[in-house]
Amino acid sequence: MRRNTTQRKAIEEVFRQHERPLGVDDILAYGRKLVESLNQATVYRNLKILIDDGWLIRITHPSLGVLYERTGKGHHHHFHCRECNRAFELPGCALKEKESAPDGFVVEDHEVFLFGVCPSCVGVTK
Ligand SMILES: [Zn+2]
Ligand SMILES: [Zn+2]
Structure with a gap:
């Protein structure tokens, strides 16, 4: 126990x-x-x-x-809201790894963070 x-x-x-x-x-x-x-x-x-x-x-x-x-959500990216300072999970991946690096680079993994304003902060005037 x-x-x-x-x-x-x-x-x-x-x-x-x-x-x-x-x-x-x-x-x-x-x-x-x-x-x-x-x-x-x-x-x-x-x-x-x-x-x-x-x-x-x-x-x-x-x-x-x-x-x-x-865990168990599969590969996905993240979004960061600059207003509320929270991170969110985004579904899926649209990045073409092989095309993102020049010849000679062996891509094994990637992480992508998008930055902006989340739905609950859009429309909030500061
Ligand atoms: Zn927000
Ligand atoms: Zn990805």
Whole structure:
């Protein structure tokens, strides 16, 4: 039996409620609404367990740093909203890897981040 099952369940629930990549601060803020005793150390410990279990992966966002997202979604890209500072998952991939690099480069993988304004921030006047 692993300890901290309640905390881990809460973190899993946070990812079910928010279908987008989340940073530790987001996970902590949303998770505390479910389990008040959650703290940064327990979040980090449980994130590690969930990564080891293959339930979460770590992605490195160019401006937000390390984010966590659910596995099993296949290859996809991300969108960053400059208004609310949230990352979103975009469906599918339109990039032609082989045509994107000059001859002689062997492309093995890629990450694409699009930047702009998300639907809930469009129309919000600042
Ligand atoms: Zn937004
Ligand atoms: Zn792609």
